[in-house]
Amino acid sequence: MTEEELTILPEEKRETVETSYSGDDIKTLDWKEHIRLRPGMYIGKLGDGSQNDDGIYVLLKEVLDNAIDEYMMGFGKQIDIEVSEYTVGVRDYGRGIPLDKVVDVSSKMNTGAKYDSKAFKKSVGLNGVGIKAVNALSTDFYIKSVRDGKSIAIEYSCGEIVSDSGIMPSDEPNGTFVRFTPDNSIFRDYRYREEYVVPLVKNYTFLNTGLSIYLNGKRYFSRNGLLDLLKENLTTEPLYPIIHLKGNDIEAVITHTKQIGEEYYSFVNGQHTTQGGTHLSAFREAVSRTIKEYFGKNFEYSDIRNGIVAAISIKVEEPVFESQTKTKLGSRDMGPEGPTVAKFIGDFIKKELDNYLHINLDTADILQKKILENEKERKAMAGVTKAVREKAKKIAIHNKKLLDCRVHLSDPKGDEDKKEASSIFITEGDSAAGSITKIRDVETQAVFSLRGKPLNTYGMPLVDVYKNDEFALLRAALNIEDSIDDLRYNKVIIATDADVDGMHIRLLLLTYILQFFPDLIKKGHVYVLQTPLFRVRNKKTTRRAGTRQSKKSGKESTDDTYYCYTDEERVTAINKLGANAEITRFKGLGEISPEEFRGFIGPDMRLDRVTLRKEDAVAELLEFYMGKNTVERQNFIIDNLVVEDDSQIS
Template sequence: MASTNSEQEYTPQLPDEAPEANEPQLPSNYTGDDIKTLDWREHIRLRPGMYIGSLGDGSQSDDGVYVLLKEVLDNAIDEYMMGFGKHIEVTVTDTTITVRDFGRGIPLDKIVDVSSKMNTGAKYDSKAFKKSVGLNGVGIKAVNALSTDFYIQSWRDGMTHAVDYKRAEIISDSRVEASDQPNGTLVRFTPDATIFRDYRYHEEYIVRLIKNYTFLNTGLSIFLNGKRYYSRNGLLDLLKENMTQDPLYPIIHLRSDDIECVLTHTKQFGEEYYSFVNGQHTTQGGSHLTAFREALSRTIKEHFGKNFEYSDIRGGIVAAISVKIEEPVFDSQAKIKLTSRDMGPNGPSVAKFIGDFVKKELDNYLHINLDTADILLKKIQQNEKERKAMAGVTKAVREKAKKIALHNKKLLDCRVHLSDTKGDEERKNASSIFITEGDSAAGSITKIRDVDTQAVFSLRGKPLNTYGMPLVDVYKNDEFALLRAALNIEDSIDDLRYNNVIIATDADVDGMHIRLLLLTYFLQFFPELIKKGHVYVLQTPLFRVRNKNVNRRRGAAKGKKSSVADETYYCYSEEERVAAIARLGNNAEITRFKGLGEISPEEFRGFIGPEMRLDLVTLRKEDAVGELLEFYMGKNTSERQNFIIDNLVVEDDSQIS
């Protein structure tokens, strides 16, 4: 037997098979000349996803143009958190944003360093910015590099200094001069349209962002284009703003130094959380949210002294948590998921800090507020009863869904998924599934889809109307079982496979009905899909207006080829059709698309490409979803019939081929 101290020769094992064809391969003449060192500006512009996540055009709330705004706003918020400046002014146009805070102002001799020298900032020293969200000295530089125009000015103790940039290159640097303006900083930037193509700021996303800042910083006023946003009750106001169903009991509001949380239960299914770290909305949660969910379940279970399942305790919960952590660590520069395990270099673990707080404060609250505790207990017992009633059903449904899913011809999957642990974030965010109406519509999309990021799920006729149905009966439905399996949301939406769930139905009565049936299902059983901005409706053209045939006839009549260029307009509304006819003349050929299957694959290519029109399905408290669902999907037949008769519109097809 060989000695344990002897050296053994290492022989590398060669792979049995050649690398996959799609694996990136270095060129055979790979030399030192291929190694490049980029300037920081070039690197940010070449790899913007490393700094701001996805790019986008402003049509989604997590697009890069909003991350740029957050980077600037975070600096202003940090000043407020340190006790300087009671309000912030934000001015937004379609393409440009200006943020003016009234904090201490950047030291005038460091304006250039702070805005254009990487890894430069005041937040490395926790004494200056103890619980800041921006610690790496990167954010404002990324905004500068990704903007065609970037202007920064600071006022400090009666003096001011301003610098003007173009794509992070200085074009104007004013000298320090006297000023009578109050202390603070102003940043104005216009994102580069060559990077953020065809972008536009949407006010509704900015309003939501600003409201969150005010909920997390009570007493701070933020003025957006002159309108004031302000919160007196912190996360309590946030929950009231976002809840679409009435709470079963008064919202529980607990707070202390460095932590605040609110919770209640509603009749909805699943769990709904809003989590924040140092004022940053961590949309993907992280260690603090995991600790909070665990602490809630354990505390409530111990309070009632019953062996409840955690899923029964949290079923129907709506909650929010905000913590302040020294030197937080996130999974990326976008700061949407916390990875910190500790509250700070010398602090307790995140789990212990949150667990101790929730155990003490929530348990005390339930002992004092017996009526709330009683309602909560009944809700948990109801969840337990429903779960046991469904135990056999869900097991059978899952087994059946698994068998069908193995040979499910209704699902054509893609290669990249939102839930992938590895891969490019932008491509994962682009992952989409089109829910289509039958094989005909699916056929057109299937032939021209992006097989990397676009999947297709074909419905078999009209799905079940789930309004008011018991959960047990809904789970027995094969169609929805297959859809849940395709989306991977059987237990929760945490492992959702596609970032964009797109309903693609015909623009006729049947198509609209199918759309309503799907939305009814999502609203009742998976409202978080909608609240987190995953559900869209695909807009496809109603009309094609063109002069192609007219031009050919005119050319043939004259015995020569027409010199008039062919023009085709795809119109998504009656107004667009009228405008197209006005451009082409009354002899234009008009085609009415009554189904997606009537549109050829080549024509359809543009309708599901980068320029596709998507309507985001939103859910707000003022939408009165319960009343809307009952009216349109409930059993009030005569009332709905009278509404249809009173609002019936007859379409004139006389000029449509």
């Protein structure tokens, strides 16, 4: 009996159960064994590269951070990166690791130069762990240092030295080269994706003006720092020219757009702190206070910040992060002898932003108009919001449309893996929800069933949207009424049918989210569930329970059944089964039996994350597809109509 099982027994029965606990149970792991056994402690989640915070990108960052630190210290203006699907190479042109310490730096925990703030005053990595984690979690890890006409190269496999060149003469320029291939047994079926690597590289250039990074031969470079970053990430036009403020160890950019809510990008020593921290809290407070004092009016902070898009970057000596992945700053002070983070940022913003507004009166006027509009809308919403919340609470008590799960992202305590896995499926009607409901994981998977097609919210005033019962219940289920920081589910999954109505419902939901809660998408919480369009099976094979194929198309199960997500996969399956092929076209989720559905929403479910980029021209897309230009859309459909030959799938 396990200790966990023992602890749930009644007290009087526990003493009768023997548990084995001796010196043999005490183990000491070496550095690489511990990293490989508990990788999450060092790099956060694992993943397969399908999400931008998966572990393989953390490995890339750990290596790249060391190269960036060299640049920040004034050595090397170029970094070369080669990324294939499975292997990464990073070459910097800094000073190079001292040759006699290359083995120590790459394979001995808590070894590095960054404990001494004189060598690396404002570094990201301070605990001597990162590069060792990359080494231990890679089947092939190669590191070469070139320093003053000499070099040394060490090759490892899963942390074990495979070869050591020793110190040799070299005519290469100084610097360090690291190449690694993540272990496929840890990062299962992983693949590096360009759409996640490129933004990562761009952020490094925005934060290090003058640095050239060549990714697979393409140069990335920034002249204007955070100003370029904000221009790159804005999906709507700013209401006024972006305010750009720079000082020693601090840089900030601020503007407002028509979007609802607040949007921030925060960085410490070049590290993207996606979860914010003490510096972001201080920045938000300082901006609000400075603007309020400038206008001399009793504006609410929420009215000042609604619609704001901003970025803050600071450099801190010996930063303290709340985890090894460095996504949230915990430091209270700028350094051992420096001011507090709050005072440093507050003093800078107070002086520079106040001066800017006094000089740029046109910008100040536009900003004031935006604040007054926010105030007017908030007051108009106050009564409506209260009534809607009260109504939603009453309905929610008896709301049979929401089947909740037990673990939520916003839970203050609990298993972090389960909190991360927490999901809500938004389905169209009870029949579609039926299959999911019967086989879902009640620990982490909730289901919200729509009552038909939701409202088209494009161009509607916020007051009118809030009166809609369907969206009121959805907001209550997600718990995003006040802020998406309170979001109850890590993944909001739109699970609609693969037909015209399903696609329309998907578009209506995305229209609502894009207009009123774009941060849900920008922070990577919104997904679309991909389910098979066809089942192709051998009619002569007896189907046996428990032998269904997994969701991954192209893999044959014991009952010769293939689930196909595209026409190409369907044709491939038909060719394999020949004359015995029986083809079923799934036109709705309700047509898929619960047992068949089990694999489609399991740990390997096929999800497409909804992303938002400037080049997507979201405003124009929404206006065309969801606006009042009915005739224009009709002509577009007529001109682009594709007729499917049903005889091929009968």
